[in-house]
Amino acid sequence: MDSITNAPLSRRAALGAGLAGAAALLAACGSSSSAGSGASGPATAAGSAGDTAWKPVSVKHAFGTTTVEKQPTRIVTVGVTEQDFVLALGVKPVGVTDWYGDQPYAMWPWARAANGDNKPKLLKTDDGFQFTEIAKLQPDLIIGTNSGMTSEDYGKLSKLAPTVPQASTKKGYFAPWYDMLATIGTSMGKSQEATALRSSIKAKFSTAAADHPKFKGTKAIFLQNAVSDGSLIAYPEGLGTEFLADLGFEVPSDIDKYVREGEQAYIPVEQIHVLNSAEVLIWATEKPSDLAALQKVPGFSNLDAVKSGRSVYTGGELSGAIYFSSPLSLPYVVDKLTPKLTKALA
Incomplete structure (x- = not known):
């Protein structure tokens, strides 16, 4: 796993060390994830924001392809910034990961309005992913596009819920924000919203x-x-x-x-x-x-x-x-x- 090259040095080193460990995994619901050749690529969607009924969506990533069969309502973010992406697309996560800054519920000032009175479980990565705590949240989608997770981590998380890791094994952290937005938007069935959001920011x-x-x-x-x-x-x-x-x-x-x-x-x-x-x-x-x-x-x-x-x-x-x-x-x-x-x- 590579280091967090877009973060302050001390935090990059600390988080990199924290993610290196592994915790015991609780048995939980399975996901529709399949390990592939490791090829990465852009997200692909079978549904669109205008659909009245959910259609399964698939996302290619560093460890294969993940298919989300049902519309996610209990999203857990296991990377350092993904809560912002989920909130920007109109969903309040049930679990988020703390990076730095001691912000309430890992919500910096720019994210608080979107989060409202939501009180997500605050996860830590000091000793690796908190698999047990994640399982307790009963997630139906786990997003880790900015988490630097390993293939072993991915395998464990995928047993809890469909899991979307980083797009490439060469860049575990901080891919371009618009690429992460496209991937996360697809996994949430909000590709159109993601595209519109990128355009508005640009x-x-x-x-x-x-x-x-x-x-x-x-x-x-x-x-x-x-x-x-x-x-x-x-x-x-x-x-x-x-x-x-x-x-x-x-x-x-x-x-x-x-x-x-x-x-x-x-x-x-x-x-x-x-x-x-x-x-x-x-x-x-x-x-x-x-x-x-x-x-x-x-x-x-x-x-x-x-x-x-x-x-x-x-x-x-x-x-x-x-x-x-x-x-x-x-x-x-x-x-x-x-x-x-x-x-x-x-």
């Missing part, structure tokens, strides 16, 4: 980009909030940077030589000057002490973006929204980040 970004022509072509780098093992951690083009591209920004290729395979760019503090390749720096700070710590990093105060006021500091909720990259968090990113970027480029 339109929101397009409008923001059009309203702020200074964004177009401007070089920007998104970074984590702290130095880790002597390196600053930045996100290269295509790794969790879709929000920047959709606003019109470009990620400079100068940081690519510091990229670890399948991960972020680890820039040694001694090479901090490479960040001058960007006109805007976006730091995923979560609290004031994060900025105070960055200001002590050698060379930080001499960065062009810092000296010219083009360094943006997110705060905890906005950084969380960027990391989640979900149908509910992305509109929040547009609303909260755009004013900061506008001010930086004024």
